[in-house]
Amino acid sequence: MAAEPSLTVTATPRILVVDDTPALLDVIRQTLECEGYQVATCLESRRAVEMARQWQPDVLMLDVVMPEVSGWEVLAHLRTYPEFASTPVIVCTAYVAEAMGLLAELKGPDGHLGLLPKPFELDELIEVVGSVTGAALSP
Amino acid sequence: MPERDPQDADLLRLLIERVVDYAIFLLTPDGHVASWNAGAQRLKGYSAAEIIGQSFEIFYAARDRQAGLPHKLLAQARAEGRVENEGWRYRKDGSPFWADVVITALRNDSGELVGFAKVTRDLTERRQVEEERALRMAAERASERFARLQVATAAMAAVSRKQQVADVLVETAIAALDASAAVVGFVAPDGQSLEVAVGREHPEDAAPSHLLSESWRTARAVWAGSDESDSAVPVIFEHEVLGVLAVRLIPSRPVDVDERAFLLALVEVAGQALDRARLYESELRARSDAEQALRTHDEFLSIASHELRTPVATVKAAAQLAQRAIGRGQFDTQRVNRHLETIAQASDRLNALVDDLLDVSRLRTGQLQLRLQSIDLAALARDTVAHHVTAASDRHFELCLPEAPTLVYADPLRIEQVLDNLLSNAIKYSPGGGRVDVRVEAKSDGVELSITDYGIGLPPGYETRIFETFGRAPNASAQQIPGLGLGLSICQELVERHGGRISACSPGEDLGTTFAVWLPADAHG
Secondary structure, three states: OOOOOOHHOOOEEEEEEEEEOOOHHHHHHHHHHHHOOOEEEEOOHHHHHHHHHHHHHOOEEEEOOOOOOHHHHHHHHHOOOHHHHOOOEEEEOOHHHHHHHHHHHHHHOOOOEEEEEEOOOOOOOHHHHHHHHHHHHOO | OOOHHHHHHHHHHHHHHHHOOOOEEEEEOOOOOOOOHHHHHHOOOOOOOHOOOEHOOOOOOOHHHHHHHHHHHHHHHHHHEEEEEEEEEEEOOOOOOEEEEEEEOOOOOOOOEEEEEEEEEEEEHHHHHHHHHHHHHHHHHHHHHHHHHHHHHHHHHOOOOOHHHHHHHHHHHHHOOOOOOOEEEEEOOOOOOOEEEEEEEEEOOOOHHHHHHHHHHOOOOOOEEEOOOOOOEEEEOOOOOEEEEEEEOOOOOOOOHHHHHHHHHHHHHHHHHHHHHHHHHHHHHHHHHHHHHHHHHHHHHHHHHHHHHHHHHHHHHHHHHHHHHHHHHOOHHHHHHHHHHHHHHHHHHHHHHHHHHHHHHHHOOOOOOOOEEEEHHHHHHHHHHHHHHHHHHHEEEEOOOOOOOOOEEEEHHHHHHHHHHHHHHHOOOOOOOOOEEEEEOOOOOOOEEEEEOOOOOOOOHHHOOOOOOOOHHHHHHHOOOOOOOOHHHHHHHHHHOOOEEEEOOOOOOOOOOOEEEEEEEOOOO
């Protein structure tokens, strides 16, 4: 049981959630924390990449429509850093049709993207986060 | 005076008598035939015996005789020494021939008129050849113009744009008249001016554009220029002038009757084509306007549904969190209460959003009726501020209102809505508390109201963007100040419906913001 303790410690996945709705951020944080994730939240999209570089999350969850800097812009900026080249990113948006089109275009070069349409079931949230985190942390 | 050799005189007489290609004979001073030669007999059919002593009027048509032409010619020859003219003359058998006649006055050494020498040539054949050639050329020109008209008619039937009709008009007019410059002007949609659609110019001379408006105003063809080498013909459809074609000929020559007829026929055809093109273009415009309206509407619906889904997502997630907590038997009242509180707040937000969206929708579709009346903007501002004073006791409102009434013609409920929104914003976006200045000022042509706060201000570039539907300043979102991004868009829409203006200005972030509303002065009082 204690043969591989190091794995258990590093496998507490860290998720950075970026959204401009405080109440929703709060709910997402509580849900994911209940599932055993470490969660950091970011209300201002222009600070998202800076926060990611400091906190080094395993997964990012990005709202799309935010003032000043959109989720797509955050994603593009994030990918310019080699350390985040293959970090899974979940795009969470109410513009589902538009997001699906853009994701389909991006998924060719970037195979680490997921989509969570708003509004979502908590089970969907947990499932999407679980699947990309599993993929990110599996050797 | 030298003596004439009688032998020479005989020779001369013989020469004259035997010439057969010209009728050469003498007239007495009063116009009676005095001599006759072989040419005269051949040309006119009279023998010398028959004609000598007769008046030369016999050679002229009755019409010319009545007009006194024969004696006029004699008088002219007498006065000028010589007269030449061409015209129809008549033989003994009554047949006409085209004659070239020279009459020379003969005077003796003392200058006394002794008679006239008359030389006549028969130019009938030459004239016939010339006439035939002229007729053939005219026929060719006519058929060429007819062909051009047919081509132009076909071309105009095939085009659907006004510009294309103008191109065909200019091309055809220039080719058919061998004109140097042509221009087409169309009456502008407002009917107040002519717009030049196409012009082709001679390097040294412009098309006679100045004739366009004359022809437009009079609805008639204008033939002008130094020798009528400029023309302008109106393109008319059902008594309405739709445009004008103006043409200039260089080198300058008059536009002849056939050419005028051609231009008139050309614009006749153009009238129908232009009317069709006008209908087609207005149809196109209407369709593109409708498509634009639909796009704007779709965009609005798309943004609105996104904005509605965001609080719905919060409500849904919070409700499920509460269910989970209860399902797991975690009766943590505090935790469940927090979820319920989140749901209540998100529902309020949803409700406010729906109200605002309805307002926006009503404004956009023009369903919002304004109940206009004369109101004192300063008094309205004072009342509206009073509501906020009781609601926000930590604020100090600094009012600067004029003594005299500041009358505007407006819907008091809607203007109150605008003031209410701006005052709420002033309070909301200055979270640290502080002063709010409200100022009303009569301007020369209207009344200006301004509301200044000393709060979070605006980042550069957001002074106009905050008025866009769902437009919000990033520093407001960052500081978690709730807002839907619709209030200012509604304010702008309302103020503009009143014929007024609204603007924002801020020295920068954390330096406060001033909103100014200008409304036109009441012109009904």
